[in-house]
Amino acid sequence: MNIVAPAGNYEKLEAAIKAGANEVYFGLKGFGARRNNQNLNIKEILDGIDYAHLRGVKTLLTLNTIMKDVEIDSAYYNISRIYEHGIDAVIVQDLGFVKFLKENFPKLTIHGSTQMTVANHVEANKLKELGLSRVVLARELSFEEIKSIREKTDIELEIFVSGSLCIAYSGNCYISSFIGGRSGNRGLCAYSCRKKFQDEEGNKAYFLSPNDQLLQTEEINKLKEIGIDAIKVEGRKKSNEYVYETVSYYDNILKGKPRPTESYKLFNRGYSKGYFYLDNKLMNFKYSSNFGYFLGARIENSNNFKIDDELILGDGVQFVDEDFEKISGEYVSRITIRGEKVQKAERNDIVSIGKLPEGTKYIYKNYSKEINDRIIHNLKVSKRFSSVDAELYAEKGKEMLLKFSLNNLKGERISAIKKGNVITEDARKEITKEQIAEKLGELGETAFELGNVKIDYDGTSFIPFSELKNLKRECIKQLEMELLESYKRTGSPKKTYSFSNEKIEKEPLFSALVSNKEQEKACREAGITKIYYKQYDVAKEKNLDKTDKIKLDTNLASNLYQVVMGEKNGLKGQSLDWNLNVYNNYTLDLFSEFDNLETVFLSPELNYKQFKNIKSDKIKKGMVIYGYLKGMYIEHKIFDKEYKELKGDHYDRYKVLKNDLDNIELYLDKPMNLIPKLDLIREFNFDELRMDFTFETPQEVKKIIGSLKTKKGNYNPYSFERGVF
Helix, strand or coil, X not given: CEEEEECCCHHHHHHHHHHCCCEEEEXXXXXXXXXXXXXECHHHHHHHHHHHHHCCCEEEEEECCCCCHHHHHXXXXXXXXXXXXXXXXXXXXXXXXXXXXXHXXXXXXXXXXXXXXXXXXXXXXXXHHCCCCEEECCCCCCHHHHHHHHHHCCCEEEEEEEECCCCCCCCCECHHHHHHCCCHHHCCCCCXXXXXXXXXXXXXXXXXXXXXXXXXXXXXXXXXXCCCCEEEECCCCCCHHHHHHHHHHHHHHHCCCCCCCCHHHCCCCCEECCCCCCCCCCECCCCCCCCCEEEEEECCCCCEEEECCCEECCCEEEEECCCCCEEEEEECCCCEECCEECCEECCCCEEECCCCCCCCCEXXXXXXXXXXXXXXXXXXXXXXXXXXEEEEEECCCCEEEEEEEEECCCCCEEEEEXXXXXXXXXXXXXXXXXXXXXXXXXXXXCCEEEEEEEEEECCCECCCHHHHHHHHHHHHHHHHHHHHHCCCCCCCXXXXXXXXXXXXXXXXXXXXXXXXXXXXXXXXXXXXXXXXEXXXXXXXXXXXXXXXXXXXXXXXECCHHHHHHHHHCCCCCEEECHHHCCCCHHHHHHHCCCCCEEEEECCCCCCHHHXXXXXXXXXXXXXXXXXXXXXXXECCCCCCCCEEEEECCCCCXXXXXXXXXXXXXXXXXXXXXXXXXXXXXXXXXXXXEEEECCCCCHHHHHHHHHHHHHCCCCCECCHHXXXXX
8 A cells, every 4th residue: 555645845755755655746836736835846846756766656746626728738738748757647636637638648647636526436437437547535435435435446546544624525615716716626725614603693613624634553454454555645735844754654554563643743733533434523613723732721820731741942832712712822941840940841740931921721832842853853864765686797707797677666677787897817815795795785875775686706706896886886877867767758749629619699598406396386487497406516435325315317417426327327418517617628528428418517616708718519518697606515514403604704604504415515695696697698609507596485586587587686796707716
């Protein structure tokens, strides 16, 4: 089982590899699901590929966002350079981009991002059919579901085991996008969920902020036993020290040498096992930032507190009030126990570090000097090597010959051979094979260490060690060159694409999505004949047999499972809902290849200019022109009530529903309404324009449908005008 580790910059790439990662993933500046991270430029990526390959580590490029047509086109040049240099795989979200990559880079290995929300074996198998070799499963799956998927698919499976958890399903969160124009699907999430909210009863809490995930020895061994191919560490935005500690922790487990984790001492907003167990405590309503870990509570009104962990000079602490609001923080410059100054205090000591700020209730430790110093030292001195086999032939009257060889990551045998001078003299004193092997093993500041050694020596000839040193240096240099060259590929010209520009005047069909029979009746009475019922955004493995819930005969597919099963069951005339994130012509073309799909609803993250550029005529196109936009689809049952309301500090308000799968659906407080712009929308020549009804009464439904004639109403565009970044 491989460890897939984060490389938010070049230093983190080195840290991850030194710590024991088998694969590292990194982004290209301007692309990927962490666009606001530092990421790597082209030169750093090419250097990083070489650094990793010399040490037997695979490299993965993250291109896991939904993309505009122009971005797909412009990405070709940079991807070509990275592809030709030997990148091992790319991680992708956008299915249209998958199609583009398969057609332009046929030898490129593609992994499906967790942003694809793959939550069952049917979807995993379909993605393999589409050309993917691995999928990163949705983080919301329990161990039993992961096990079931593993039993029913042979595609490689990768599981997140640590790091930040989004409360919404990845790929199905639009809050940051709709309220601020920063799309999580395009790598620029504003983390709106990490803010404090107030509900309709006046309660204030971080209602949408989960603890971070940290699976440990028991869970990792379970995943290993069922044949999971890779475990993934999150942390491209975290520190070098966090990356090194977390990766080395999992490396120790997989090597059968488990130890206590210290990751929580380097970054901490609270930890849980995520969704691995069904009864796990997921949420942290008290705080959402890197709080550190609990050190102690103030003793009454004194400046003393009993510590729950060791404390040394130079540690960082922060002071927190009874509502878990931060007051201030400092580095510890004085520790006293019963009035006596000390350098270090042990757990359960009652200490003072000076006058505590007014209002202090708790003290949290957010910087451990000892741990950080130790890891920084380890980062400086640690090395990572590839093992090379050596063969030396030394016989009087023949040229001395040295051969180094190893397997690359593709299983190919790479060798370098160098010949020395003809041996003409006998040795004046005995030279043993052990001495020769020791000299061969002195590989200096290279990326190699000596593995198996074969020495064919006549036992009497003189071997000049200075010549052997030069021979060894030249052979290693050649081996490096041959090894790196073995990963390189030859590119091919970019495939030419064209999408229909023909202007065809169409009279769009008006349809409606409803949530209940009363809304359906109102729609039909108002003249709407094409009606959809709201579906579930995600089909989890455990719910596949609930055909009364995850419907297979529906005219609206809201997840890839329904698409695949619709095609398998011979359905015709299905529509694809917008939460499948169709954002470009390439993705539209891909979905046109499904026999059961007739219409695709485009993402409401597109603005009107982008809608105009969706020109593919291989399948009917639709868009939503009215409706409460679903901002999140949440697996965890945060609230027991069927309906709640939340409001944030910046007038961001939401309506929250619990559906009959016990999932949470979070909607924006005000509906999108593009009906006043119908004249402009008709210019897009879409086949179908849809109104979504969620909270509306039958009377409100009829009023909204009536406004199709007057084109009047409260215009509310959300992304329609500004789009998203």
